[in-house]
Amino acid sequence: MQSEKITRRASAPRERRYDDACGTALALEFIGERWSLLIMRELVFGPRRFGEIRANLPGISANVLTQRLVSLGEAGIVLRHQLPSPANVQVYDLTEWGRQAAPLMRDMGRWAARSPRHDPLLFMSAASAMMSLQALVDHRRAAELSASVAFHFPGEDFVVTVTGGEIVVNRGVVEAPDITFTGDTMAMRRTIYGKAPLAKDGAGGTLAFAGAVDLTQSFVDLFALPAKTP
Structure with missing residues (x-):
């Protein structure tokens, strides 16, 4: 190339x-x-x-x-x-x-998400959704978890690996992931940040998932939107 x-x-x-x-x-x-x-x-x-x-x-x-x-x-x-x-x-x-500017973008996103003007319901691309996971992960809790997670968005696939307290994101697919999520980025936000009840069939506009319920919930619990500024 x-x-x-x-x-x-x-x-x-x-x-x-x-x-x-x-x-x-x-x-x-x-x-x-x-x-x-x-x-x-x-x-x-x-x-x-x-x-x-x-x-x-x-x-x-x-x-x-x-x-x-x-x-x-x-x-x-x-x-x-x-x-x-x-x-x-x-x-x-x-x-x-x-x-090498990727960490700067994640830091800026996490910083700006504290503003009361941040609207998590606006359009979000798949790349933005994946970057948000890296920006908003609780590294302490992630250190206690090890998992490979597949995200299937319309037309785009990603693999998220949780290891050593870090979140690594790559485009593509992986064989036999521990967890598989399927849906769009709005469903992702309802599931990951809105903490909607997990539903294997994606009921309630959430991500459909395959995998152990306890492990899936532990993965979801790694992420949260930051508190807003006063």
């Missing part, structure tokens, strides 16, 4: 600069434009096609998405790949350096 740098047309406007030596100021030059950080979020767990990125960012136009991908490419954050046959499609992915 060959990587290709994304470049800007000469007529395009230059990015804003703060002329400030602080690393935070430089970071904002890279990712401070609207949508930039959310595009990176969608690529945290692996490459995505242009249409897949756009589908998971309601409100973004094709033109703006193209501009942001170019800016992120020029900053060394995003690369464009051509997948080999039989796929033979163009995808975008984070560079190794770009992927």
Whole structure:
């Protein structure tokens, strides 16, 4: 799979600069434009096609998405790949350096979720849902659990591994997981954060699940939304 740098047309406007030596100021030059950080979020767990990125960012136009991908490419954050046959499609992915921003995104999400303005019922992409698990896990309780958990969202599959108090997320499927969840991200929120009663058939708009009830409940109990600020 060959990587290709994304470049800007000469007529395009230059990015804003703060002329400030602080690393935070430089970071904002890279990712401070609207949508930039959310595009990176969608690529945290692996490459995505242009249409897949756009589908998971309601409100973004094709033109703006193209501009942001170019800016992120020029900053060394995003690369464009051509997948080999039989796929033979163009995808975008984070560079190794770009992927190092994932913990920052999780920290920002956990921080912002404490605001009374945070609405957990708005649209949530599958990548965002998986990142929330890493951001909102109780590491102390996770240290007492070991499990592989499959999440089957419409058109997207993820594997969550709980080990050593950490949550590792990968795109894809796994054979014989300890727990399997099936549903959309709203059902995920009702089950994981709303603490709706578990139902193997997904009754009440929750995630359908397969696996031992006690283990599944222990997994669900690892996560909670943070308390709101006064």
